Amino acid sequence: MNKESDDIEEIVTKLRNQIEFIHGLKISDIIDFLDTLGRHWARDKEVGGAAGQSARYLAGFLKPENLETMLDTALRKKEALDGFVRLNSRNVVYHAQPRGLVVHWIAGNVPILGFISILQALLTKNVSLVKASSKAYAEFLVLLRSFSKINTGKIQGADLSKTIGAVLVDSNDRENQEKLSLAADVRIAWGGQAAMESIMNLPKKITAEDLIYGPKYSYAVVGKECLGGNTRDTAYRLAIDASVFDQYGCSSPHTVFVEQGGKVTTLEFADELAKQLDLVNRRLIPKGKTDPKKAMDILTLRSKYEFVGHVFSSKNTDWTVIYSDEEGLAVPCFSRVVFVRPIKDIHKVKDYNDRHKQTMGIAVADKRRYDFVDKATLFGVDRCPALGKMSFFESPWDGMFALDRMVRWVTTCK
Amino acid sequence: MIDNLLSLEPFSLHESEKRPVFLRAMHEAILFHYNNCENYRNFCKKRGFDPAGEFSAHDIPFLPVDVFKDVKLISVPAKDIHKTVHSSSTTTGTPSSVYLDETSMSRQTRTLNSIISNFIGEERRDFIFIDSPSTIKSVVGELSSRATTMRGLLPFGRKSFFALNDKLEPDEEALGKALDELGGPPAIYGFTYMIYEFAKSDPRIRKRLAKKTKGCIVLHSGGWKKLTELQVKKEQFNREVSDFFSTSPGNVIDMYGMVEHMGVIYPDCPCGFKHVPVYSDVLIRDVNSFELVADGKPGFIQLLSPIPHSYPGISIISADIGAVMGSDDCKCGRLGKYFVFKHRAEKSERRGCGDTLGE
Numbered sequence: 047m048n049k050e051s052d053d054i055e056e057i058v059t060k061l062r063n064q065i066e067f068i069h070g071l072k073i074s075d076i077i078d079f080l081d082t083l084g085r086h087w088a089r090d091k092e093v094g095g096a097a098g099q100s101a102r103y104l105a106g107f108l109k110p111e112n113l114e115t116m117l118d119t120a121l122r123k124k125e126a127l128d129g130f131v132r133l134n135s136r137n138v139v140y141h142a143q144p145r146g147l148v149v150h151w152i153a154g155n156v157p158i159l160g161f162i163s164i165l166q167a168l169l170t171k172n173v174s175l176v177k178a179s180s181k182a183y184a185e186f187l188v189l190l191r192s193f194s195k196i197n198t199g200k201i202q203g204a205d206l207s208k209t210i211g212a213v214l215v216d217s218n219d220r221e222n223q224e225k226l227s228l229a230a231d232v233r234i235a236w237g238g239q240a241a242m243e244s245i246m247n248l249p250k251k252i253t254a255e256d257l258i259y260g261p262k263y264s265y266a267v268v269g270k271e272c273l274g275g276n277t278r279d280t281a282y283r284l285a286i287d288a289s290v291f292d293q294y295g296c297s298s299p300h301t302v303f304v305e306q307g308g309k310v311t312t313l314e315f316a317d318e319l320a321k322q323l324d325l326v327n328r329r330l331i332p333k334g335k336t337d338p339k340k341a342m343d344i345l346t347l348r349s350k351y352e353f354v355g356h357v358f359s360s361k362n363t364d365w366t367v368i369y370s371d372e373e374g375l376a377v378p379c380f381s382r383v384v385f386v387r388p389i390k391d392i393h394k395v396k397d398y399n400d401r402h403k404q405t406m407g408i409a410v411a412d413k414r415r416y417d418f419v420d421k422a423t424l425f426g427v428d429r430c431p432a433l434g435k436m437s438f439f440e441s442p443w444d445g446m447f448a449l450d451r452m453v454r455w456v457t458t459c460k
Numbered sequence: 461m462i463d464n465l466l467s468l469e470p471f472s473l474h475e476s477e478k479r480p481v482f483l484r485a486m487h488e489a490i491l492f493h494y495n496n497c498e499n500y501r502n503f504c505k506k507r508g509f510d511p512a513g514e515f516s517a518h519d520i521p522f523l524p525v526d527v528f529k530d531v532k533l534i535s536v537p538a539k540d541i542h543k544t545v546h547s548s549s550t551t552t553g554t555p556s557s558v559y560l561d562e563t564s565m566s567r568q569t570r571t572l573n574s575i576i577s578n579f580i581g582e583e584r585r586d587f588i589f590i591d592s593p594s595t596i597k598s599v600v601g602e603l604s605s606r607a608t609t610m611r612g613l614l615p616f617g618r619k620s621f622f623a624l625n626d627k628l629e630p631d632e633e634a635l636g637k638a639l640d641e642l643g644g645p646p647a648i649y650g651f652t653y654m655i656y657e658f659a660k661s662d663p664r665i666r667k668r669l670a671k672k673t674k675g676c677i678v679l680h681s682g683g684w685k686k687l688t689e690l691q692v693k694k695e696q697f698n699r700e701v702s703d704f705f706s707t708s709p710g711n712v713i714d715m716y717g718m719v720e721h722m723g724v725i726y727p728d729c730p731c732g733f734k735h736v737p738v739y740s741d742v743l744i745r746d747v748n749s750f751e752l753v754a755d756g757k758p759g760f761i762q763l764l765s766p767i768p769h770s771y772p773g774i775s776i777i778s779a780d781i782g783a784v785m786g787s788d789d790c791k792c793g794r795l796g797k798y799f800v801f802k803h804r805a806e807k808s809e810r811r812g813c814g815d816t817l818g819e
Contacts (some may be wrong), residue, residue, distance in 0.1 A: 338747035338805035342760065342779040345750070346524040352506045353531055354498045362749040 054225040057211045061147060061173040064209045066389060068171045069144060075200040076169060077113050081199070083196050084108030084120035087189070093282075100158040104189075107162060107439060116441045117169060120449035127171060130458060134294050138459050139187075142453035143212060144171040145236055145255060146231035151177045151245055152186070153236040153260065159295065160236045161189060162439050163378040163448065165255070167232070167392070168454040176212040177226055183214060193305060223248055227228045232452055259444050261295035262404035265303070265375060266433060267392050268315065269410040273308025280409045282383075283434030287321035287407055289365075290437040293380045297405040297429070297437050300378035303389040307376070312388035313356065316369040319386060320358030323365040333364040340381050347379055350407050374398060399426035404444060407436040461485045462766045466567055470574045470737035471794035475787040478738050478796055480768075483517060489766035489774045490520065494758060495533040501774040502519045517741050518752055521760050522777040525720045528556035536561050536770045544567055545608050547719040550742075556720055561770035568723035571739045571767060572612045579727045580616065580677050580793075586642050588673075589618035590650025590658045605719045606651055609681055613649055623658065629659050633771060638711065645675040648705060651682035652714070659704035666704050674706040681725065683717040684803060716801050720776050723767035726801075729792040736797040740765040743783050745777065747805065755784045758802055778804040 063430050087093045088105035105320035121142055123131045128379055130139035148167040160176075167174045176240030179187045189212060196203035215222045227233060227248035230305070234257045235245045245334070250256075266287065287299050302319070304312040327333055336344070341363045348366060350358045355370030365382040374383035375398050389395070390409065399406075403426045410418055419430045428445040431438065441447055465485040473481070490511040493500045504511060507521040511696055527533070534541065542562060546555040560568075589596075589610055596607045614620060621638030623633040650658065655678065659666075669790045678701055687697060698709040709773050717725035726734035726742075736742045743752060743758040753759045761782040781802045 253498055336748055338760070338781065339749050339779060342524060342526075342777075345777070346526040346530075349524050349527050350530050352503050357506070450725065 050288040054213065054215075054222055054229070055182065057175065057231045058225075061175055061209065061211050063172050065144065065146060065171075067205065068173060069169075071171065071201060073117070073124050073169070075173075075198070076171075077110050079198050079201040079203070079206065080108045080113060080169075081110050082198050083193065084193060086196060087155065090192065090195075092188055093192055093277060095186040097158065099251065103112055104158060104161065108165070108292070113169065119448040120441055121453065125377040127169075127453070129131075132460075134423075139316050140458045141456045142170070143453055143456050144173075145452055146172060147177055147229055148172045148174045148232040148234060148452060149177065149230035150174060150224050151233075151237060151241065152182075153238070153241070153347075155275065156392060159259070159439065161186070163234045163236070166441075166448050167234075167452055168206070168209065170449055172232065172452055173209040174211070175226065175229065176210065177215050177223075177317055178212050180214055195308050213459035214255075217244065232257065234448075235259065250306040252442060257446060257448055260296050261402070262444070263378065264297050264299050264405035264407070265301040265395075265398075265403070266436070267395055267406075267410065268302060268304045268433075269414070270305040270308035271303070271310075271393055271411040272409040273310040273315060275416060277291050277310045277315060277321070279321040280433060281315065281318040283409075283432070284319060284407065286325045286330070286434050288323065288382055288384050289326045289333075292334050292382055293378070295437055298380075299384065299405075299407055299436060300380075300386045301376045301387060303387055303392065303395055305392050306390055309418065312386065313369055316367050316386040317358060317382060318357065320365070320367040323367065323382065323384070324360060327360070327364050327382075335383055336363050341377060344381060345382060347383065391438075396422045396424065399423065401426050403427045405429040405431065405436050407433045407435050408429060461488045462476065462567075468738045470571070470578055470739065471735055473587070473738050473798055474799055476794050477688070479517075480792065482741060484773065485766040486520065486764060487515075488509070488518065489651050489768075490768070493535045493774060494514060495532060495770035496543060497772050499531065499533055499751055500535065502540070502709055516559060517764055518743055519766060520775045522772070522775045525556060525718060525776050525778045528558060528720050528773070529554045532557070532559075533771050534559050535772055535774075541770060545605060547605050554663075558720055558722065558740055558768075558773060559772050560722070562742075563769040564722065564771075567614070567767045567769065568612070571723040572725065573615060575617060575737055576613065579729075580679075580781075581649055584616055584618040584642065585677075586638075586648050587620045587645040588615060588648045589613075589620065589622050590624060590648065590655050591622055593622040593627050594626050594712070606682070608719065608722075609715075609717075609725075613647075613679070616647065618643065624654075628654070630658065630665055632665070635665065635668070639672045642672050642782060642806050643675075643719060646673060647677045647679060648673070649679045652680045652684060652697070653682065653686040655680045655701055656692065659701050669704070670706045676701070676705055676707045676711065677779050678705055678707065678712045679727070680712070680721055681717060683804070688803070716780075718763075718776075718778060720773045721763045721765060722773070724763075724765055726799075729790060729798070731790055731792050731806070733798040733800060735788055735790065735792075736795045736799065738796065739767060742780060742782075742784065743798060744799070747781070750777075751784075755786065756781045760805070761799075761801070 084105035087101045094099045094344045118143050121132050125131050126140055126142040130141045134141050150163055164174050193203040193207035227250050236259045238261045266284055291298055304315045344363045348359055351357050351368045358367040368382050369386045406427045461484045465481055492519050494511045509521050540561040541559045543560040545558050597799050623635050698712045702709040702712050712728055713727045715725045715727045724740040743762040743763040745762055746753050746759050760777050760780050761780045762777040768774055784799045787797045788795050
């Protein structure tokens with residue numbers, strides 16, 4: 047692992063030299079290694095200190111059953127990574143070759159999601175070069191260095207860690223940004239609008255694959271049939287979604303539309319959500335540090351809605367629920383500020399969806415769920431998980447099977 | 461009560477003497493706005509604040525200044541509004557708007573006169589505004605915060621001159637005329653970054669100014685955002701500006717204030733502190749809990765004043781970070797509380813794939 051940005055070509059050469067090594071590993075051995083790594087992360091104090099709650103989140107992601115399901119769903123058969131396999135053709139067999147070097151641009155807001163794309167590159171036997179976020183670089187290195195502490199017999203972590211490099215390159219350093227981009231066989235970028243545009247404008251190989259994550263908006267929908275005896279549980283799950291990543295993730299909900307006509311009123315739901323946000327903050331996911339400007343933004347928003355709506359909030363800036371009769375999606379404030387808006391018919395949310403919307407967490411009865419989701423997602427929204435699972439990484443993400451995009455399919459006759 | 465308060469000399473009372481007088485005036489102001497501004501009344505009710513009961517200054521609910529960007533808050537009939545003043549909106553692009561009636565403007569004039577006189581003396585001086593004459597003009601009752609401050613200073617000017625043209629570039633002809641007519645060391649006023657830019661202009665102007673502005677007082681306000689971006693610190697600013705106008709750095713006076721907190725400005729005293737006059741109070745609140753912090757500790761600056769009559773800006777909190785440094789014992793001799801402005805709270809939050817587009 048390297049961090050000097052002035053010798054990118056040298057780093058790229060070293061990484062490319064590792065492609066044959068990783069190609070020779072069996073996918074089952076890689077999965078076994080990652081399982082061991084995940085369990086190490088879940089209990090290691092240094093990793094826990096660096097990644098906080100995310101260490102356990104990543105450990106869950108690395109469970110063999112999860113990785114195997116993800117690979118089998120995206121590639122039809124994970125064994126395709128090791129050699130030629132039969133799929134549905136009588137005459138042809140298929141093999142998923144790595145694309146080569148994956149360059150990752152990691153966002154500062156949720157570096158953990160960026161780390162998942164590195165693990166996916168590793169699962170598809172690619173080597174990775176990471177343009178890390180300066181804000182989370184130290185934490186990032188702790189995770190990377192921990193590879194060397196794992197030895198499964200089949201794979202030594204120190205060897206595997208040589209397939210991943212990390213660099214710090216300033217976003218204005220056009221020369222080195224171009225070097226990174228031109229070296230990539232796959233470009234993966236997590237970030238906001240400006241970062242995405244900047245990366246997309248870099249020169250790249252014609253054959254390079256692009257996976258662009260962000261910027262996205264997410265929200266939640268609660269059907270009237272879920273406003274009864276289980277309201278507290280629904281609110282609790284939504285509170286978790288709004289508290290993970292303090293709403294800075296692209297899958298974090300900012301607005302929740304609550305359908306009118308349930309046994310519990312929409313305003314009562316807002317009140318219950320406030321109670322659950324408080325509970326989650328005290329017992330499960332304590333709020334991170336709020337910078338003063340954001341604290342003032344929150345105070346301003348609360349004051350504004352004290353004139354025109356209802357505000358439920360902690361005494362400090364830990365959490366806020368803003369209830370108003372406004373239509374449409376609220377401009378996000380982040381930092382655990384949830385806008386609750388009543389809606390006459392949940393099908394109305396279709397009008398708010400476009401390709402900038404990512405996750406729509408739902409609490410809607412089974413009997414109308416599929417029809418609702420089908421109609422609502424025609425023009426946008428890629429994920430509609432149950433409340434409480436909005437921030438769980440899953441494949442596909444942003445409408446893409448990333449694992450599939452990181453391989454080249456090679457065929458030969460049987 | 462408010463009139464009694466405004467008739468006092470600005471820095472004439474010890475903090476303990478001022479407190480009950482100020483609180484009585486605030487009581488009168490809060491009741492007025494509570495009874496005449498429905499939005500403010502709702503705000504107080506939702507905060508559980510009863511203006512008819514007993515309270516201290518720190519119990520009075522505070523409105524964030526940015527609320528004045530989004531919500532029209534008025535406590536008098538619309539027909540009584542004579543002027544609308546807008547902030548410079550350098551941070552968000554949306555200006556605050558405050559609506560002034562005759563009472564508010566009259567109070568503002570009284571208190572500003574008292575405070576400025578205390579700092580530059582009662583003797584009228586010639587004034588050079590580092591601005592354009594068109595800035596000060598009111599357009600259909602609308603005024604910018606720059607115009608408001610300049611208008612507040614006009615009564616102190618024996619003669620007033622403007623150093624910039626409408627493009628806000630140095631107007632050498634107007635400047636030449638001003639220098640010919642000056643009857644002694646003038647007072648110079650401009651927005652902080654405009655003064656700095658002017659001081660960086662053509663060196664020939666500096667030569668022309670040297671003899672005529674020697675010993676002048678330079679007043680500036682409007683905030684440090686642009687100069688912070690340029691990494692210009694206050695000491696450097698004072699040195700370069702005083703050098704340009706041939707005066708001492710101690711004669712360069714930073715005035716803190718804001719459109720929403722009309723009628724009170726906080727000039728630096730020679731010891732570098734900002735003094736709170738009897739017409740207002742300054743409290744410092746923790747940047748997360750909003751609880752009061754101890755003297756010397758930094759936090760958000762809360763400003764209280766009974767002066768606003770036409771809008772309920774009597775207790776506001778800004779994103780400015782400051783600290784109360786003491787009371788009654790400043791070497792400059794002014795009584796009452798004194799504080800320092802440190803910086804604006806700037807955004808430093810994480811940005812990334814959740815950095816969503818505005819809806």
